Amino acid sequence: MSKELPKTYNPKETEEKIYKTWEESGFFTPENLPDKREASFSVSIPPPNATGTLHLGHSLEYSLQDAVVRYHRMKGDLTLWLPGTDHAAIATNTKVEKKLIKETGKNRHAIGREAFVKEVEDFVAESRGVMQKQIRQIGASVDWSREAFTMDDKRSLAVKTAFKKMYDAGLIYKDYKVINWDPKGQTSVSDDEVEHRPEKGMLYTFKYSSDFPIEISTTRPETKVGDTAVAIHPDDKRYKQYIGKEFKNIEFAGTKLNIKIIADENIDPEFGTGAVGVTPAHSLVDADIAQRHSLPMVQVINEYAKMTEEAGTLVSGKKTKEAREIIVTWLKENKLLSGEENIDLNISIADRSGGIIEPLPKLQWFVAVNKKFKIKESKIKGIESNSETTLKEIMKKSVENGQIEIMPGRFNKTYFHWINNLRDWNISRQLWYGHRIPVWYKGDETLCDINHPEGSGWEQDPDTLDTWFSSALWTFSTLGWPDKNAPDLKKFHPTSFMNPGYEIIFFWVARMILASGFLLGEVPFKKVYLHGILRDSKGRKFSKSLDNGIDPIEIIDHYGADALRMSLIIGIGPGNDANFDTNKVRGYQHFANKLWNIARFVLLNVTEKPNLNASLKDKDQTKLEEQKELIKDITNDMEEYRYYIAAEKIYHYIWHILADEIIEDSKTDLSSKDLETKESAQRMLLELLMNSLKILHPFMPFVTEEIYSKLPNKNKILLIVEKWPVN
RNA sequence: GGGCGCAUAGCUCAGUUGGUUAGAGCGUCUGUUUUACACACAGAAGGUCCUAGGUUCGAGUCCUAGUGCGCCCACCA
Numbered sequence: 001m002s003k004e005l006p007k008t009y010n011p012k013e014t015e016e017k018i019y020k021t022w023e024e025s026g027f028f029t030p031e032n033l034p035d036k037r038e039a040s041f042s043v044s045i046p047p048p049n050a051t052g053t054l055h056l057g058h059s060l061e062y063s064l065q066d067a068v069v070r071y072h073r074m075k076g077d078l079t080l081w082l083p084g085t086d087h088a089a090i091a092t093n094t095k096v097e098k099k100l101i102k103e104t105g106k107n108r109h110a111i112g113r114e115a116f117v118k119e120v121e122d123f124v125a126e127s128r129g130v131m132q133k134q135i136r137q138i139g140a141s142v143d144w145s146r147e148a149f150t151m152d153d154k155r156s157l158a159v160k161t162a163f164k165k166m167y168d169a170g171l172i173y174k175d176y177k178v179i180n181w182d183p184k185g186q187t188s189v190s191d192d193e194v195e196h197r198p199e200k201g202m203l204y205t206f207k208y209s210s211d212f213p214i215e216i217s218t219t220r221p222e223t224k225v226g227d228t229a230v231a232i233h234p235d236d237k238r239y240k241q242y243i244g245k246e247f248k249n250i251e252f253a254g255t256k257l258n259i260k261i262i263a264d265e266n267i268d269p270e271f272g273t274g275a276v277g278v279t280p281a282h283s284l285v286d287a288d289i290a291q292r293h294s295l296p297m298v299q300v301i302n303e304y305a306k307m308t309e310e311a312g313t314l315v316s317g318k319k320t321k322e323a324r325e326i327i328v329t330w331l332k333e334n335k336l337l338s339g340e341e342n343i344d345l346n347i348s349i350a351d352r353s354g355g356i357i358e359p360l361p362k363l364q365w366f367v368a369v370n371k372k373f374k375i376k377e378s379k380i381k382g383i384e385s386n387s388e389t390t391l392k393e394i395m396k397k398s399v400e401n402g403q404i405e406i407m408p409g410r411f412n413k414t415y416f417h418w419i420n421n422l423r424d425w426n427i428s429r430q431l432w433y434g435h436r437i438p439v440w441y442k443g444d445e446t447l448c449d450i451n452h453p454e455g456s457g458w459e460q461d462p463d464t465l466d467t468w469f470s471s472a473l474w475t476f477s478t479l480g481w482p483d484k485n486a487p488d489l490k491k492f493h494p495t496s497f498m499n500p501g502y503e504i505i506f507f508w509v510a511r512m513i514l515a516s517g518f519l520l521g522e523v524p525f526k527k528v529y530l531h532g533i534l535r536d537s538k539g540r541k542f543s544k545s546l547d548n549g550i551d552p553i554e555i556i557d558h559y560g561a562d563a564l565r566m567s568l569i570i571g572i573g574p575g576n577d578a579n580f581d582t583n584k585v586r587g588y589q590h591f592a593n594k595l596w597n598i599a600r601f602v603l604l605n606v607t608e609k610p611n612l613n614a615s616l617k618d619k620d621q622t623k624l625e626e627q628k629e630l631i632k633d634i635t636n637d638m639e640e641y642r643y644y645i646a647a648e649k650i651y652h653y654i655w656h657i658l659a660d661e662i663i664e665d666s667k668t669d670l671s672s673k674d675l676e677t678k679e680s681a682q683r684m685l686l687e688l689l690m691n692s693l694k695i696l697h698p699f700m701p702f703v704t705e706e707i708y709s710k711l712p713n714k715n716k717i718l719l720i721v722e723k724w725p726v727n
Numbered sequence: 728g729g730g731c732g733c734a735u736a737g738c739u740c741a742g743u744u745g746g747u748u749a750g751a752g753c754g755u756c757u758g759u760u761u762u763a764c765a766c767a768c769a770g771a772a773g774g775u776c777c778u779a780g781g782u783u784c785g786a787g788u789c790c791u792a793g794u795g796c797g798c799c800c801a802c803c804a
Contacts, residue, residue: 008766196801203804218804231804271803278804285802348802359802410731414799417730421800502799537739539797571741571751576732577798579739583753590752590766597764604763642743648751660768667762 005603005710009596011560011589015702019136022705027720028143030080033073034721041077042492043069044475044525045142046500046508047150049088050124051095054134055542056580057501057534059552060572062140063565064531065499067643069141070698072496074724080492081141082478084148085128089434089467090193090352094185096120096433113432120433124151137553139561139701141720146488148478150470151435158477159470160438160450162519167439167448169373171391171518172427174439176363178280178287179426180348183305184355187430188364190466191423192506194357196346205273205339206331208252208259214239215338217272219345220282221331222323225255225311226300229278231289234263236274253330255312262293281361297361305358320358365428365437365463367391369514378521385521394517395419395510404513406528407641408575411505418506425511427466434464472511475524498525502532502575529641532577534568539579555585562700563589569699570647591651592703595696598659599707602685605670610686612713614679623662623684627653631695631726638698647699654692662688686713691725 026032030040043065048058065081073079096119097108108116128149135142148155166172179188205217214230232239242261250257266289267276280290280297290297300311307315307323314330315323331337348357369391378385380394381401396419398404399412406412428437439448440458447453452460473481475495480486494516500508509528516524535541536548543549555564559582566588572578616624630653637646662685669681690713697704697719708719716722 005763007764009764194802216804219802220804268803273804276804283802283804285804343803345804346802357802413730417800506800539739567752571739573741576740581739581753584739584751586766587752590764593766594764597767599763601763637743640743644741645743648741652751659764663763664761664768671762 005596005600007597007600009560009593009703011562011592011702012557014706015137015139015556015561018702018705019139021718022141022720023144025718025720027073027718028081028141029145030078030143033078034716035076035723037076037078039077040080040491041069041072041497042080042495043082043497043499044478044495045081045083045140046498046504047084047086047148047471047474048131049091050085050127050131050149051088051091052127053130054552056550056552056555056568057542058134059138059555059564060531060534060568060578061499061501062135062138063568064529064643065497066138066140066565066701067569067647067698068497068499068641070701070720071638071724073141073720074694074697074722075727076723078491080143080146082146082148082492083135083140083142083144084474084478085124085131085150086471087124087149087151087434087467089429089431089464090185090187090189091467092120092124093431093433094352096123099123108432116432134553137556137561138565141701146478150467150474150477155470155473155477156435157450158473158481159435159465161482162473162515163438163465163469164448164450165519166367169518171368171371171373172365173368174363174365176361177366178282178284178359178361179364180284180350180357181303181360181362182350182353182355183303183358185350185353185431186303188362188426188428189350189352189357190426190468193351195349195351197349198344199347201343201345203272203339203341203343204328204331204337205341206337208247208250208257208277208336210334210336212247212250212259213242214261214275215273216275216277217339218277219343220279220324221327222307222311222315222320223279223282223300224277224327225253225257225307225315226279226281226298227257227259227277228280228290228295228298229260229262229293231262231264231267231276231278232274233267233269234265236267236269239275253312253327254314254316255310258296260293260295262289262295264289264292282359284359287359287361299361301358301360303360305356364426367425367427367514369422369424375518375521378517380517380522383517391514391518392419392422395513398513398517398523403523404526404528407530408573411502411530411575415505415510418510425466427469428461428463429466430462431464434467435470437461437463437465468507468511471508472515473519475512476516476520481520493520494523495525496527498528499531500528502530505530527641530575532572532575535577535579537579537581550580555582559585559589560592560702562592562703563587565701566591566647566651566699569643570651572644574641588651588700591655592700594655594659595692595700595703596707598654598663598692599689599710601663602689603710606682606686606712608712610682610712611679612683612686614683615676616683617677617680620680620684624687627688627691628726631691634695635724635726643699650692650696650699654696658688658692686711690714693719694722694725697722 069081180194201219207215243263245261247259278286281299302308305320307318309316372388375389382397383389439461440453442457479488512524563585567584634646666681669677672678693704705719
């Protein structure tokens with residue numbers, strides 16, 4: 001070799017150049033891959049939110065996915081890794097509105113829907129550029145020619161088509177129901193977007209009036225002006241005599257209540273007084289009771305968490321918190337309050353805005369998960385074509401029968417538990433950024449269609465869709481669906497591997513299974529490898545308030561992308577949280593340098609034209625065979641998705657076997673005057689190094705590719721398309 | 728209230744189906760310019776694998792109970 005390698009490996013000089021070489025080679029696109037490839041292997045990237053820059057959690061995700069993808073590419077599969085971004089309606093809407101207020105002092109209403117959406121689109125375009133650059137820097141071998149966005153034209157068509165198909169099947173319906181309302185974000189949210197936070201509260205026990213026979217308990221006295229019933233357990237002897245009685249025009253805190261006494265199995269006679277004041281409009285549980293007993297619904301709280309006129313003269317127009325105090329005072333003054341007790345309770349919070357959820361009755365769109373429909377074509381085991389099924393059953397069977405394997409297996413339980421308790425999915429949001437609901441109204445007419453209906457006077461539903469509705473279609477909306485004959489769809493769906501965080505198993509994984517099952521009659525992916533949360537070195541979550549965020553680009557600048565990737569794979573098993581420590585990254589930076597110097601040593605010891613067919617001495621042959629055995633073992637680990645173990649074994653082999661033992665031992669042979677001895681040693685080292693580069697490449701693609709380019713025994717243009725050494 | 732996870736070297740964590748002297752990174756100590764690498768090499772110290780029982784020829788690994796952390800789900804009003 002003519003040129004001397006520098007003493008130390010410099011990732012900064014190498015990485016950008018190498019990534020460019022890969023992109024220009026076209027090998028990220030499966031159609032351009034060399035050799036005949038039968039089996040396809042496809043991965044959809046979990047699309048990062050278009051809200052801004054990527055964090056280390058993304059690096060974790062891409063490090064593993066890229067390793068998986070590169071392994072399969074080398075194995076000879078027709079390999080596709082499809083990139084893209086998610087418009088993240090609620091998150092982006094919030095972020096841009098905040099920015100707008102900060103910069104101009106105007107909120108979205110002040111500038112209007114059209115101008116606001118434009119504002120968001122500009123922001124998103126900019127963010128996406130940053131994110132694309134970051135994905136390149138980590139070395140992700142994604143097919144940029146297929147890049148997708150959940151709001152682009154193709155995905156919009158998919159969303160509208162999916163909506164219409166579900167609407168036509170009767171699985172999407174509009175209804176006036178009690179939903180989770182976020183007064184801060186001014187939108188409804190689904191059950192999954194509600195978080196619970198423990199808080200100290202007060203349990204008040206009282207009667208509506210002095211001549212009302214039953215005491216009730218509540219933590220929310222302000223809602224009691226909306227009560228229409230008192231529920232008791234049917235077997236409760238204390239109250240049995242009152243069942244069915246109605247008390248009309250009870251004077252209560254500035255309003256008049258009509259209370260019916262009803263019996264319901266779900267009431268716990270042991271709790272409180274054993275009697276519940278039923279508030280159908282402001283409790284999801286009470287709304288269920290109300291429905292069972294056909295109780296009237298009185299809305300006493302509005303969208304701004306203030307009391308309505310219906311709430312009566314005493315509290316009308318007040319905030320809920322003030323109303324509570326007023327009513328408690330009124331109860332005390334009228335000697336109706338018999339108990340106040342400190343109690344631990346959970347309050348509901350909207351996960352995005354942090355607003356306190358107020359259950360409200362509202363006209364919203366829902367996906368019916370328990371409603372039966374006839375599935376035309378099903379490849380899901382346990383669900384026959386042309387049979388009746390439900391979305392819930394699709395979600396259940398797809399996993400139950402093993403067509404989808406979730407790793408680690410313990411999450412199966414979580415998944416099934418969620419499905420069993422699942423209620424209809426509220427998919428409408430009162431936001432401006434997102435896919436607009438493809439339904440139009442004209443007078444009494446309602447029309448669901450992909451395009452604006454012909455004729456004038458049609459007005460589109462103002463609501464937008466839950467962002468997860470479009471994400472649910474991701475594995476196939478990116479492959480040409482709704483064109484059922486799209487070549488990509490045929491070749492690459494179901495996808496092979498999906499690598500999301502466990503925190504979105506409900507939001508996303510379950511919804512993808514639902515959507516793919518209904519629309520395609522098949523599963524969206526075969527393997528779900530869940531990853532955990534990456535925390536800081538002290539085990540704390542990364543958060544803005546702690547200001548402990550680490551920019552992956554800084555780490556890459558300092559230690560190299562290979563080192564970062566390695567540190568995010570080794571020792572991090574599926575579904576486990578991990579702490580991020582720069583010391584670990586530094587360790588693998590040293591490893592990259594070690595490999596570099598192994599290559600230097602080997603290249604220093606081979607002639608310009610080494611004899612690649614030199615006959616091998618027995619001991620050298622043995623070294624090759626031992627390495628083969630190790631590679632078999634590693635390959636087995638990778639087939640079983642134990643990348644976190646495989647990478648460590650490779651590390652150990654290269655450093656402590658190849659460098660510490662084999663190279664050390666070879667030094668005498670390399671300086672031998674016997675040509676055969678010398679050439680045998682040279683050949684052995686070249687082959688061991690070559691194989692080491694191949695097996696390490698999925699994990700540390702840059703440094704291995706760079707070294708590969710300098711080796712005399714390469715037989716491909718680039719390492720990325722080299723053949724995996726065993727099969 | 729239901730479900731799940733974790734507890735292994737000073738620190739952060741691996742340990743696949745139970746099988747020889749329990750591993751990695753970082754840290755500590757002692758040496759060493761040696762055909763590459765001081766981002767290195769040679770060597771060393773450091774572990775009752777949370778506790779107590781049990782199964783087994785054999786347990787960090789399986790079972791039971793307990794202790795301490797952590798997570799998820801759930802509107803006991």
